[in-house]
Every structure is written in C-alpha cells, then in structure tokens.
Amino acid sequence: MSKDKNFYERVYEVARQIPYGKITSYGAIAKAIGAARSARMVGYALKNSPEDVPAHRVLNRKGVLTGKQHFPGKNLMQQLLENEGLTIVNNQVQDFEKHFWNPKTSL
DNA sequence: TGAGTGACTGTAA
DNA sequence: CTTACAGCCACTC
Numbered sequence: 001m002s003k004d005k006n007f008y009e010r011v012y013e014v015a016r017q018i019p020y021g022k023i024t025s026y027g028a029i030a031k032a033i034g035a036a037r038s039a040r041m042v043g044y045a046l047k048n049s050p051e052d053v054p055a056h057r058v059l060n061r062k063g064v065l066t067g068k069q070h071f072p073g074k075n076l077m078q079q080l081l082e083n084e085g086l087t088i089v090n091n092q093v094q095d096f097e098k099h100f101w102n103p104k105t106s107l
Numbered sequence: 108t109g110a111g112t113g114a115c116t117g118t119a120a
Numbered sequence: 121c122t123t124a125c126a127g128c129c130a131c132t133c
Contacts, residue, residue: 007130026115030129036116037128043114044131060115067114077114 007035011045014103018057021084022101023093025061032103043067056080063096 010033018024026046027039035041046055047070056077060066068077068091078088087094 030115035129038130039115040113040128041115041130044112044129046114055114058114061117065114070114 007033007038007041008045008048010035011042012049012053015046015049015053015055015058017103017106018054018101021086021099023057023059023063023081023086023096023099024101024103025059027061028100028103029058032107054080057084057101059093059096063093065091065093 011029014029014032025039026042027036029042030036030039042058043066046053046058046067049055055067056071058067065077065081065088068075071077078091081088081093086099093099
C-alpha cells in the first residue's frame with residue numbers, strides 16, 4: 001500500500017487533462033503536481049495508471065516513446081499516438097514541441 | 108531498516 | 121551534433 005497515494009492520483013489527474021492529439025513529458029507533469037524532481041515517479045505511477053488515463057500521451061523530454069514496451073502489444077503506444085494525428089519515427093514523435101501540452105498552462 | 112530500481116532530466120565532454 | 125554521468129524521489133523487497 002502506498003503512503004503517498006495522493007502523489008499517484010495527482011499524476012493521473014494531470015494526465016487525464018491532456019487534450020486529444022497532444023503530448024507532454026514526465027517532468028512537465030511532475031512540476032504540475034509540485035514534484036519537479038520526481039519525474040521518474042511519474043512514469044512509475046503511469047505504469048500503474050488506470051485505463052482512463054491516456055498514458056500513451058506522456059513521453060520523455062526528447063519525445064521518445066520510452067514507455068512503449070510497457071504497453072500491451074508491441075507498438076500499441078505508437079499506434080494510439082498516430083491515431084491522434086501524430087507522426088512517429090523510430091519511437092520518436094516528430095515536431096514534439098509543436099504538439100507539446102504544458103499542464104501548468106491549463107491550470 | 109537498508110539497499111536496489113526506474114515509462115526522467117540537466118549538465119558535461 | 122551525440123554520448124555519458126550524476127542527482128533525484130517514491131516504491132518494492
């Protein structure tokens with residue numbers, strides 16, 4: 001059981017706010033919840049994320065699908081992103097900054 | 108209780 | 121430009 005379950009829920013809450021066709025980074029979410037240095041934990045939390053959380057829209061700061069291997073199937077994450085109008089080459093999103101969505105901006 | 112781990116990030120070479 | 125290293129926090133065993 002987690003002591004700071006609130007941390008996870010914060011991550012989910014922000015992740016759910018990611019608009020369709022947009023993407024963000026782990027660090028961005030971490031900052032949004034006030035845990036800028038816990039970007040790694042964001043990814044860890046997303047690993048346990050419920051289905052209503054679009055974890056596939058969360059990438060690392062380079063725009064690489066680092067968590068692709070954690071999704072069911074082999075390239076589900078990429079397919080989901082491509083389905084949202086994004087272009088992915090070599091596990092990396094093209095025009096990452098262009099589609100980047102800052103959680104703090106939405107707050 | 109302590110050590111190990113990770114869907115990361117920023118800085119250095 | 122790319123590659124390497126260290127710092128970071130929360131979680132698991």
